[in-house]
Amino acid sequence: MAGKMLLLMSSYYGSELIVPYTAKAIHNNCSKLNAPTKDIDIEETLNYFCKVMENDPGFFFKCKIDAEGKTENLFWVDGAARKAYAEAYHDCVSFDATYLTNMYNMPFAPFIGINRHGQSIMLGCGFVRQELASSYDWLFDAFLEAMDGLAPDNIITDQDVAMAQSIKRKFPATIHRCCRWHIMKKAQEKLGPVLARNPDLVKDFNECIDFSFTPAEFERKWAALQLKYEGLMHGHFEKLYEDRATWVPCYFKFRFFPFLQSTQRSEGFNAVLKRYVNPHKSILNFVKQYEKIQVHILVREGGNDYRTEHLEAQRWSRFPIERHAYKAYTRDIYVKFRTEFQMIGQYDVRPAGINFYYLEPNTEEVLGYGSRKYLVTVRPEPAIYDCECCKWHRDNMLCCHVLKIFTHLGVNEIPEHYIKRRWTQHAVPSAPPPPNEGPPHDLPAESENQVRQVTLTMDFAKLAKKAMTSDEAAAAVRRHMKAADTEVTKLNKLRKKRLKAAREAARAREASNPNAPSTSNQPPAPLLLWIHLVQSQKGAAAAGASNQPWNYTLRKRTSAAFVNQSITLLRRA
Numbered sequence: 001m002a003g004k005m006l007l008l009m010s011s012y013y014g015s016e017l018i019v020p021y022t023a024k025a026i027h028n029n030c031s032k033l034n035a036p037t038k039d040i041d042i043e044e045t046l047n048y049f050c051k052v053m054e055n056d057p058g059f060f061f062k063c064k065i066d067a068e069g070k071t072e073n074l075f076w077v078d079g080a081a082r083k084a085y086a087e088a089y090h091d092c093v094s095f096d097a098t099y100l101t102n103m104y105n106m107p108f109a110p111f112i113g114i115n116r117h118g119q120s121i122m123l124g125c126g127f128v129r130q131e132l133a134s135s136y137d138w139l140f141d142a143f144l145e146a147m148d149g150l151a152p153d154n155i156i157t158d159q160d161v162a163m164a165q166s167i168k169r170k171f172p173a174t175i176h177r178c179c180r181w182h183i184m185k186k187a188q189e190k191l192g193p194v195l196a197r198n199p200d201l202v203k204d205f206n207e208c209i210d211f212s213f214t215p216a217e218f219e220r221k222w223a224a225l226q227l228k229y230e231g232l233m234h235g236h237f238e239k240l241y242e243d244r245a246t247w248v249p250c251y252f253k254f255r256f257f258p259f260l261q262s263t264q265r266s267e268g269f270n271a272v273l274k275r276y277v278n279p280h281k282s283i284l285n286f287v288k289q290y291e292k293i294q295v296h297i298l299v300r301e302g303g304n305d306y307r308t309e310h311l312e313a314q315r316w317s318r319f320p321i322e323r324h325a326y327k328a329y330t331r332d333i334y335v336k337f338r339t340e341f342q343m344i345g346q347y348d349v350r351p352a353g354i355n356f357y358y359l360e361p362n363t364e365e366v367l368g369y370g371s372r373k374y375l376v377t378v379r380p381e382p383a384i385y386d387c388e389c390c391k392w393h394r395d396n397m398l399c400c401h402v403l404k405i406f407t408h409l410g411v412n413e414i415p416e417h418y419i420k421r422r423w424t425q426h427a428v429p430s431a432p433p434p435p436n437e438g439p440p441h442d443l444p445a446e447s448e449n450q451v452r453q454v455t456l457t458m459d460f461a462k463l464a465k466k467a468m469t470s471d472e473a474a475a476a477v478r479r480h481m482k483a484a485d486t487e488v489t490k491l492n493k494l495r496k497k498r499l500k501a502a503r504e505a506a507r508a509r510e511a512s513n514p515n516a517p518s519t520s521n522q523p524p525a526p527l528l529l530w531i532h533l534v535q536s537q538k539g540a541a542a543a544g545a546s547n548q549p550w551n552y553t554l555r556k557r558t559s560a561a562f563v564n565q566s567i568t569l570l571r572r573a
Contacts, residue, residue: 042071045284049076058082060146064138071106073135074283075142077124085123085147088427089113091256093123093152096179097131097163107131108286109139116427117332118259125290127283136166144170154255158182159246175255178247183240190236201229211370212250213388253390258397259336305330305425312458316342320412321403328414333423336397343367343400349408355379357408359387359401366400374401383415396420 042063049061058079064072094112111124124143128135144151151171157163159178167176188195195202204225212218222241226233245251313331315322316338325337346366350358355378365371369389377386385406391399398418405411421427467473 042074042283045074045287048284048287052078056080062142062145071127071283072129073127073138073142074106075124075126075139075146076287077111077122077143077146081121081123082146083430084115084121084428085113086150087429088422089115089121089123090147090150091153091422092258093155094120095155095157095163097128097158097160111143114258116423116425117330118336118423119332122290131160131162133162133165136163137170140166140170154257156257159186159243164246175252176246177252177255177257178243180247180249183243183247187236187240194232198229198232201225201232204228207370209248211372212248213253213390215245215250218244218248218250252394254393256394256396258395313338319407321406321414324413328419329423330425333397340391340397340400341403343369344404344407347401347404349404357405359404369400376401376405378405378409383417385415385418392418396423 042065046061046063049059053059056079059076060079060082061074061076063074066072090113092114095109096112097107097109106127106129109126109128110122111126113121113123115121124146126139126142128139151174154175154177155167155171156177156179157167159182164176164178167174195205208218208221208225212221313326313334315326319341322338322341325341326334329337343366346361346363347359348362350360350373352358352375357376357378358373359376360373361369361371375388378384379386385398385402387399387401389399389401391397392402398414406414463477467477
């Protein structure tokens with residue numbers, strides 16, 4: 001902002017050299033101009049929340065104000081997220097307090113869930129002034145209040161002691177797992193030189209962590225590491241071992257943490273926020289940008305629903321089991337299933353007794369499963385298939401080892417109890433059904449256009465595949481495409497004519513009502529941005545004078561002389 005103001009003043013004075021103010025002075029005065037907005041920002045935000053509730057009765061918010069009238073903690077969640085959480089998505093939540101902050105330097109803390117497409121969704125958002133156990137206590141209490149006391153089944157966070165203490169108090173029945181990525185990143189910082197000099201240690205260490213499927217197996221492998229690398233397994237290695245039950249995968253083999261071992265979903269959402277949100281802006285600005293991102297997520301979800309209902313995906317094989325998965329799962333989950341199913345060719349089946357089978361890799365290593373063999377136990381009645389890799393428990397999706405047994409035994413359909421509703425279109429019972437034809441009606445125009453383009457592209461691809469068999473067929477397609485091009489061109493011209501007529505009618509209405517707001521005489525965009533900032537400051541001050549249900553101390557606004565002078569000059573421009 002200071003740079004833009006300096007540029008504008010340089011244009012007015014003729015040169016940057018003769019501007020009577022330094023960049024630092026401009027910056028300081030901008031800060032002074034912005035500072036008083038903090039006093040009314042929360043009031044405006046809460047008023048905005050009340051307006052949101054008029055259109056969304058399920059919307060929930062809670063705010064904590066300290067003795068000085070300053071915002072201490074804030075939490076909000078929309079009605080759709082509350083309903084989705086209650087009906088389907090309370091089984092796994094990612095929580096991460098990021099240092100993406102507002103102008104109060106309050107860390108942002110989103111609750112991230114996973115929908116039926118495997119897509120990240122927001123289940124509530126909060127600000128906390130301090131990352132203390134008491135702040136998290138308040139935030140988790142607000143979350144429970146919004147969700148009618150329903151705590152998440154499983155939660156994954158970074159390795160924060162205060163956060164862990166609060167989760168233990170407020171979510172006593174919830175399984176808490178620490179983010180492996182954070183832990184390994186810290187380990188790399190501490191152990192980087194040791195690991196760089198000992199590549200065999202890195203390999204054996206990863207083998208111990210990734211491919212120990214029981215705590216007992218992990219203990220054996222860790223003891224072997226200590227013997228093999230005596231003198232190296234100390235310091236931070238000891239810390240990793242002490243915390244093993246909070247992050248090593250084998251301690252969570254029967255818990256639902258689908259397709260993730262870290263807070264990557266929270267971190268991914270935080271990365272999106274950083275593209276949308278200026279961290280120096282107000283809480284109200286942050287909330288409004290959050291809403292835009294929420295709309296983006298919902299649009300994407302609608303697009304995924306449409307793809308599942310109307311667009312075809314290429315199947316890898318003709319196995320009946322894959323065809324059944326294609327019909328049962330949402331499209332994105334089917335793609336994950338297909339990737340898993342493709343690995344069945346990398347294993348050979350070795351019977352190990354009645355209803356016991358070893359799956360041995362016929363390649364050097366299988367991605368995600370290493371080089372070890374896996375035991376699958378079969379109970380024909382009531383069709384129970386257990387694999388020691390425990391992918392079913394972790395992802396609610398069968399592993400390639402069980403799928404290999406299906407093809408080996410001639411099982412043509414996935415047993416009903418292995419098709420979890422949360423990975424189907426019916427995950428949220430109260431959600432409106434997807435449309436029968438065409439793009440979703442609640443999509444923005446741009447998204448509707450994209451859906452149409454994708455649909456037409458796939459249809460044309462199918463037609464081209466049929467027409468490539470002969471010159472006659474190709475000529476027939478070209479003839480009809482030429483006719484279609486002519487008709488579409490006429491339709492587009494008609495659409496443009498109608499839009500032009502609508503714009504002219506709007507101008508006529510403006511001319512007949514000169515007091516109506518108009519955008520035709522707006523200043524140039526670079527000036528408009530800056531003028532809007534200044535005007536919003538004054539508008540906010542005026543709004544603060546009205547009677548509101550919250551009592552806050554409003555300070556009189558002040559600004560430097562050069563700012564006032566610049567505003568005058570810019571308005572003349």
